[in-house]
Amino acid sequence: MSARVEAAVVCRGLVKRYGSVTAVDGLDLEVRSGECFGMLGPNGAGKTTTIEILEGLNAPDAGEVVVLGERWAGDGMALRARLGIQLQETKYPEKLTVAETLALFRSFYPRGLSVAEALAVVALQEKADAFVRGLSGGQRQRLSLACALVGDPELVFLDEPTTGLDPQSRRQAWDIVEDLKRRGRTVLLTTHYMEEAARLCDRVAIVDRGKVIALGTPRELIASLGAEHVVEFAVDGTGPAPTSQELAALPSVQAVEREAAAWRLSVREVHRAVPALLAVLAEQGREPSQLSVHSATLEDVFVHLTGRTLRDA
Amino acid sequence: MNVFRAALYKELLLQWRTRARVLSVVVFGATALLLMSFAIGPDAGALRLHAGGFLWLALLLSSTLTLEASLEAETEQQALEGLLLLPVPPTILFYAKAVANTLQLALLGAVLVPVAIVLYGAETARPLALFGLLVLGAAGLAAPGTLYATMTARARAKQTLLPLLLFPLVVPVLIAATKASSLLILGDPMRQLAAWLTLLGGFCGIYWTLCGLMFGLIVED
Numbered sequence: 001m002s003a004r005v006e007a008a009v010v011c012r013g014l015v016k017r018y019g020s021v022t023a024v025d026g027l028d029l030e031v032r033s034g035e036c037f038g039m040l041g042p043n044g045a046g047k048t049t050t051i052e053i054l055e056g057l058n059a060p061d062a063g064e065v066v067v068l069g070e071r072w073a074g075d076g077m078a079l080r081a082r083l084g085i086q087l088q089e090t091k092y093p094e095k096l097t098v099a100e101t102l103a104l105f106r107s108f109y110p111r112g113l114s115v116a117e118a119l120a121v122v123a124l125q126e127k128a129d130a131f132v133r134g135l136s137g138g139q140r141q142r143l144s145l146a147c148a149l150v151g152d153p154e155l156v157f158l159d160e161p162t163t164g165l166d167p168q169s170r171r172q173a174w175d176i177v178e179d180l181k182r183r184g185r186t187v188l189l190t191t192h193y194m195e196e197a198a199r200l201c202d203r204v205a206i207v208d209r210g211k212v213i214a215l216g217t218p219r220e221l222i223a224s225l226g227a228e229h230v231v232e233f234a235v236d237g238t239g240p241a242p243t244s245q246e247l248a249a250l251p252s253v254q255a256v257e258r259e260a261a262a263w264r265l266s267v268r269e270v271h272r273a274v275p276a277l278l279a280v281l282a283e284q285g286r287e288p289s290q291l292s293v294h295s296a297t298l299e300d301v302f303v304h305l306t307g308r309t310l311r312d313a
Numbered sequence: 314m315n316v317f318r319a320a321l322y323k324e325l326l327l328q329w330r331t332r333a334r335v336l337s338v339v340v341f342g343a344t345a346l347l348l349m350s351f352a353i354g355p356d357a358g359a360l361r362l363h364a365g366g367f368l369w370l371a372l373l374l375s376s377t378l379t380l381e382a383s384l385e386a387e388t389e390q391q392a393l394e395g396l397l398l399l400p401v402p403p404t405i406l407f408y409a410k411a412v413a414n415t416l417q418l419a420l421l422g423a424v425l426v427p428v429a430i431v432l433y434g435a436e437t438a439r440p441l442a443l444f445g446l447l448v449l450g451a452a453g454l455a456a457p458g459t460l461y462a463t464m465t466a467r468a469r470a471k472q473t474l475l476p477l478l479l480f481p482l483v484v485p486v487l488i489a490a491t492k493a494s495s496l497l498i499l500g501d502p503m504r505q506l507a508a509w510l511t512l513l514g515g516f517c518g519i520y521w522t523l524c525g526l527m528f529g530l531i532v533e534d
Contacts, residue, residue: 081400087398
């Protein structure tokens, strides 16, 4: 194994343009060795372009990229042998078995896991002799993970590894990533599932419009909201509606955002904010048509930073 | 070499597991031979005279079906892009695929030869030389065919594009292979066979070198 470097990935001032569209706009990133680093952002934020540049698939228009202490130059085969890459969707020959597919991928790497070990990592032993065409979506995704891991990589790129999976398959994929973390591998993960990022990632970069707009541990990012809870409500009927100023003046409320007919309040103490909110609405002769309270999430951080949700961004 | 062996094994394994499709290609080639023999009529001399040309024409038509199918797995989703992520030069994977396609086409040719013997009276006194010629001619079709099948893999009209691109390019191979086949079937009193085989081998060398070099560039694009 090559000498371990402190930062597994460093990129500075990354820029990538497609015609008049700037997909990546001066992006800086540093992924430390042994950490699980998440890139979060809506579709079109520049995550995939950034990942493609880091994987050596795409050349930046400007900026510097260092992966495992090396720069992409020439065919990059030596560096590629140290990486494991799982694309969002990969098609494997339908008429190969799982074990044959893994044996093929294993032959591409100078060192790595045996087929049996790779199968065990993704818990697909019982499917070793099954044809790829007979696998479920979750099993195919695990096979894809196994192919990325069969070379025993130092750095693993996972591009939205659980998109389209059912909850059980998603949890199985999470277990695999957590096992990778335990074995000291560096993981760079892109996702738009906040729960996934909060559970798996040591640090998270929120990317929007080609830039990192927030960086830190999930706990730090959520704490940056200044409030641990989010109260969402809507009112129906006619009559005077509460103003942002009125809502901001409620006890324990840290921030107020409006999204169409719904309001979103970032609050420190729910037991103080909600009764006060209901009282204000009652004074105006209104009742909430919807009222929900949840602990603040990375989604709330994104909304706070951009004014948009990840889904509609 | 391990990578090449593994990739070739995978290609051959996939061909074996899709052998039902190969059967349909054989039927297609045999049908083409049958129709062309009907077009010539019952003149045994004319049939034998043209046997070499019709054999290669049937092989050429059949080749577009097998070549296109060989790239099927790579045409969907991000499989071609995935090749670039592997720590192996795409050229190795190209050669594995091209060798597998050569073997498949040569085998197809070997199956069509008895059909040509029955329909055209295309017996030869040198069957081993004819089989060697089939392998060489199949190689001349397989390298550019594999490359063009990759290029057209994502095109909507790939069934039309592949023959449009491939047929003009392989004309020298077809001419040399047809002429050499005719010499093996009809006899070679002027000792021209070696010259045609050299020409065929030369074109094969050029195609295999250039196509191997270009495959990486095409996958990157």
